[in-house]
Amino acid sequence: MTRNLRRYLIEMTNAPSIEEMWALHTEVMAEYGFDRLLYGFTNFRTQHSLGDPNDFLILTNHAKEYMDGFIRQGFFSDAPMVRWALENDGAESWRRIAEIAAGNDVSPNMMKVIEFNRAMDVTAGYTISFASVSPRSKGAIALTGKAGLSQEDVDGIWAEYGTDIIVMNNVAHLKILNLPFHVTGRSLTKRQLEALRWVGDGKTMQDIATIMGLTQATVEKHLRLARDALDVETTAQAVLKAAFQNQMYLVDR
Known part of the structure; x- marks a missing residue:
C-alpha cells in the first residue's frame, strides 16, 4: 500500500532538513517501486556545460560503486536521460534509452554509459x-x-500512479531549493557567515569589524576562509554562492 498523498505532502513540507526530507522521499518512492534515486541540481549551468561537478547538489541512495562511475568518472555528461533533461521539462520513460541505443547516431561515449548502467542493473525507470x-x-x-x-513493469506503475509521483517529486524539489545545503564538503562557520551577511547588506570592512567586535584584519580573515570554503575568488562571488545554497540567513534551532 502506497502512502497517502496528503500525508506525504504534510510530512515533506514540515521536514526541517535535507537529510530528513530525503530519507522520507526515498522511503515513499520505494513504496511505488523505485528504490534507487539520483537527484541533481546546479545553479551554475552555462550554455555548453552543467558547470563544475563540485558545485552540483547531489542526493542519492545508489551504491558507492555506481556513483563512482556515473558522477566521479563523468559518465553523467554522456548519459542519454541527462541530455534529455537538459532540453526538456516533465517526465520521460527510460524506454527512450532503448530507442537511442537501437539508433545509428549513438556515440561511443553514450553507449559506454548505457552499458555501464546495464552492468549496474540501472535499466528500468523514469526521469523527471x-x-x-x-x-x-x-534540476532533475x-x-x-x-x-x-x-x-x-515500470511503465505500468507510472500509468497508475505517475501523476502522484510527479507531484511528490515536484514538491521534494521545491523543498530542497528552500533548505540550506553544502556541495563543497566544507561548511561555513558562524563567523564566516556573519561576515558574508554584513557584506551582502552593503557594510564596509570597518563597519563589519565594529559590529562584530573584531579587528578589520580578523574580518578579512573570515572572508578569505569563506572564499576558500566556497571555492570562489571574490567576496561578492562568495555572497552569491552562499545565497544560492540558502545559507545566508539561517535561523538557529
Whole structure:
C-alpha cells in the first residue's frame, strides 16, 4: 500500500532538513517501486556545460560503486536521460534509452554509459526534469525501478500512479531549493557567515569589524576562509554562492 498523498505532502513540507526530507522521499518512492534515486541540481549551468561537478547538489541512495562511475568518472555528461533533461521539462520513460541505443547516431561515449548502467542493473525507470527558474539552474531526478522490474513493469506503475509521483517529486524539489545545503564538503562557520551577511547588506570592512567586535584584519580573515570554503575568488562571488545554497540567513534551532 502506497502512502497517502496528503500525508506525504504534510510530512515533506514540515521536514526541517535535507537529510530528513530525503530519507522520507526515498522511503515513499520505494513504496511505488523505485528504490534507487539520483537527484541533481546546479545553479551554475552555462550554455555548453552543467558547470563544475563540485558545485552540483547531489542526493542519492545508489551504491558507492555506481556513483563512482556515473558522477566521479563523468559518465553523467554522456548519459542519454541527462541530455534529455537538459532540453526538456516533465517526465520521460527510460524506454527512450532503448530507442537511442537501437539508433545509428549513438556515440561511443553514450553507449559506454548505457552499458555501464546495464552492468549496474540501472535499466528500468523514469526521469523527471524540473522546470528551471533561470537559464543558469537545472534540476532533475532519476527514479530507478527495483531489481527484477522491466521497463514494461515500470511503465505500468507510472500509468497508475505517475501523476502522484510527479507531484511528490515536484514538491521534494521545491523543498530542497528552500533548505540550506553544502556541495563543497566544507561548511561555513558562524563567523564566516556573519561576515558574508554584513557584506551582502552593503557594510564596509570597518563597519563589519565594529559590529562584530573584531579587528578589520580578523574580518578579512573570515572572508578569505569563506572564499576558500566556497571555492570562489571574490567576496561578492562568495555572497552569491552562499545565497544560492540558502545559507545566508539561517535561523538557529
